[in-house]
Amino acid sequence: MKRFIPVLWLALTLAAACTSDSQTGATSQPSAPPMTQAAGAGDPLPTWNEGRTKDAIRDFVWRVTKEGSPDFVPVPERIATFDNDGTLWTEKPLPFQLLFAFDRVKALAPQHPEWATKEPFASLLKGDMAKVLAAGGKGLAEIMAVTHAGMTTDEFAPIVEQWITTAKHPQTGRLYADMVYQPMVELLAYLRANGFKTFIASGGGVEFMRGWTERVYGITPEQVIGSVGKVKFEMREGTPVLIKLPEIEFFDDKEGKPIAIQSRIGRRPIAAFGNSDGDLQMLQWTMAGSGVRFALIVHHDDAAREFAYDRTDKLQQFDKGWDEAVAKGWTVVSMKNDWKTMFPPLQ
Amino acid sequence: MKRFIPVLWLALTLAAACTSDSQTGATSQPSAPPMTQAAGAGDPLPTWNEGRTKDAIRDFVWRVTKEGSPDFVPVPERIATFDNDGTLWTEKPLPFQLLFAFDRVKALAPQHPEWATKEPFASLLKGDMAKVLAAGGKGLAEIMAVTHAGMTTDEFAPIVEQWITTAKHPQTGRLYADMVYQPMVELLAYLRANGFKTFIASGGGVEFMRGWTERVYGITPEQVIGSVGKVKFEMREGTPVLIKLPEIEFFDDKEGKPIAIQSRIGRRPIAAFGNSDGDLQMLQWTMAGSGVRFALIVHHDDAAREFAYDRTDKLQQFDKGWDEAVAKGWTVVSMKNDWKTMFPPLQ
Numbered sequence: 041m042k043r044f045i046p047v048l049w050l051a052l053t054l055a056a057a058c059t060s061d062s063q064t065g066a067t068s069q070p071s072a073p074p075m076t077q078a079a080g081a082g083d084p085l086p087t088w089n090e091g092r093t094k095d096a097i098r099d100f101v102w103r104v105t106k107e108g109s110p111d112f113v114p115v116p117e118r119i120a121t122f123d124n125d126g127t128l129w130t131e132k133p134l135p136f137q138l139l140f141a142f143d144r145v146k147a148l149a150p151q152h153p154e155w156a157t158k159e160p161f162a163s164l165l166k167g168d169m170a171k172v173l174a175a176g177g178k179g180l181a182e183i184m185a186v187t188h189a190g191m192t193t194d195e196f197a198p199i200v201e202q203w204i205t206t207a208k209h210p211q212t213g214r215l216y217a218d219m220v221y222q223p224m225v226e227l228l229a230y231l232r233a234n235g236f237k238t239f240i241a242s243g244g245g246v247e248f249m250r251g252w253t254e255r256v257y258g259i260t261p262e263q264v265i266g267s268v269g270k271v272k273f274e275m276r277e278g279t280p281v282l283i284k285l286p287e288i289e290f291f292d293d294k295e296g297k298p299i300a301i302q303s304r305i306g307r308r309p310i311a312a313f314g315n316s317d318g319d320l321q322m323l324q325w326t327m328a329g330s331g332v333r334f335a336l337i338v339h340h341d342d343a344a345r346e347f348a349y350d351r352t353d354k355l356q357q358f359d360k361g362w363d364e365a366v367a368k369g370w371t372v373v374s375m376k377n378d379w380k381t382m383f384p385p386l387q
Numbered sequence: 388m389k390r391f392i393p394v395l396w397l398a399l400t401l402a403a404a405c406t407s408d409s410q411t412g413a414t415s416q417p418s419a420p421p422m423t424q425a426a427g428a429g430d431p432l433p434t435w436n437e438g439r440t441k442d443a444i445r446d447f448v449w450r451v452t453k454e455g456s457p458d459f460v461p462v463p464e465r466i467a468t469f470d471n472d473g474t475l476w477t478e479k480p481l482p483f484q485l486l487f488a489f490d491r492v493k494a495l496a497p498q499h500p501e502w503a504t505k506e507p508f509a510s511l512l513k514g515d516m517a518k519v520l521a522a523g524g525k526g527l528a529e530i531m532a533v534t535h536a537g538m539t540t541d542e543f544a545p546i547v548e549q550w551i552t553t554a555k556h557p558q559t560g561r562l563y564a565d566m567v568y569q570p571m572v573e574l575l576a577y578l579r580a581n582g583f584k585t586f587i588a589s590g591g592g593v594e595f596m597r598g599w600t601e602r603v604y605g606i607t608p609e610q611v612i613g614s615v616g617k618v619k620f621e622m623r624e625g626t627p628v629l630i631k632l633p634e635i636e637f638f639d640d641k642e643g644k645p646i647a648i649q650s651r652i653g654r655r656p657i658a659a660f661g662n663s664d665g666d667l668q669m670l671q672w673t674m675a676g677s678g679v680r681f682a683l684i685v686h687h688d689d690a691a692r693e694f695a696y697d698r699t700d701k702l703q704q705f706d707k708g709w710d711e712a713v714a715k716g717w718t719v720v721s722m723k724n725d726w727k728t729m730f731p732p733l734q
Contacts, residue, residue, distance in 0.1 A: 116607055193649055237609070250653040260463055261653030262584070263609075268650045273642035273668055280671045282649055289650070290636075295620035302540055302629050303615045303636070304651065306597040306608030321620055324627045 084230040087223045087380045096371045100334040111332040115235040119309040124242035126315040129220040132347040144187035185286035192281040200251045242266045243293035267292045298325035316356040335370040342376040431577040434570045440725045443718045447681040458679040462582040466656040471589035473662040476567040479694040491534035532633035539628040547598045589613045590640035614639045645672035663703040682717040689723040
């Protein structure tokens, strides 16, 4: 039986929680042709600073959408795939789905007095992350299981909804949905306005993401690809239900991303967006198609406004991906230099 | 290791090929409110005879699309899922994907002289279906493996394309893509014109269907849900490829249909269309949602123009589904009485 979350991933996740978030080892932007365009009054990317990154995005969109261009791509083939954690929203101090799981343990604790003395719940309830980590992947799988399984899909959805609309990030005090990157939200809308279908391809769980991606990103549930937990179909008093089981069906990371993109979309993306080595295979798969293509990596180099991490990050390492981006001339976003703002204005 | 195709399914498939196709045990249409509407000049369903089936379709679409109607459904929630084999195109004498596999064995035979004496290939090449069946599910899994695996996804696509544009049905002499049901093609277009997203939810393989569903049904690859074979991501001389393996990842039939609909679409359909007990769970799942919903079953009762089979069919049994349709008042299409024509006019 497969673990609910691969043990290694969990161990790395918690290890990351216990180390510094600010480790910048990468040094320079990969080169791209300089082509500065003045932003008009109707600039669809107003929070992107002018420069070669913004130019590269506009140039790509212009080439594939202009009728008669040798690089023209018909609308149905304009597929763009986006990683979520660290590409569309923040992923520190831990991927938000894990913070959701931790919050759920706290919320469920009154119904589980036995957790007061049972690891890893006891340590989690005391806020002792080092001890939670010491319990290893097995303990974390237990946390994921009690918070993500043993209920129907219809019961799970409002739990996520309640959390995403009320829980706050420990450092910024913002709702998690207010920690999406405003420039990326603009980029999603800009691509859709140019006939693209925008998909998420995330290691996160589909049932966790779908309740809010439409409202926050404009991405409908059927365009959310992610990790999938096993479910069981059952008739309960004549009514069919889907029960979430504590096992993972498919883990959508690294090689899993192109595999899921192929099985779910059935078309190779012409543009892909990521921020770590977990996205590398998706970017490689995208760029290996024929015709003009676009690969963009979000580089977390802004410790002042968000977090800074790359080559040595234990959870979201951006190392091989960095080398390949430089070698291949992919577009690398400097969050510090390319983005005027990080998060959306608060309402 | 899971077999490429479940053994039972294969055994039943071949058993069906060796028995009669004309077994009609069901007796009556389930009742539906009579509501005859005259077809206007712009009738979007011209090959549907006037009557309560056509009325039920129009009534449902009217109710969920009319602004201010208590049954109004917003556009993003207008999800409709269709079985493919027997619902959108013919599935006799065998599901067409199996006929494709058999044709591929014949095409590959010159490269495999050993097949002349090796079962089940030898019997297949001689056209002796009874002996192919005698080889059992293991033999058929071998046929599926040699024809559907051991190549990249990019290599498989043109093989299907070549077959679907040239191979002919043994009884009608038509291209298989010309054996889609014209009334159902109209129904798909009618729903889309009313803001629906139309999805396939088929037991057939996604890689087999996607090459032609857009051209034939207007259903884009990302809206094709089906059985999924395992694939492996591999770098070949610096280029990523996805290699099709001889194992099934997910079998999209019976309980698999609502499970895949949930993991892939993430929204419960408000309308579902099928023709056999393999579609029952999808129909149950669809109808169990809140608000007005629509379930339609295509009943194969037209031996003169197509095939007639239902309760006792060994492959595509329509028995429990029939009972539930009658009990619940679902819409049952009589192909004989409700459809003016079966297949599209030949070009």
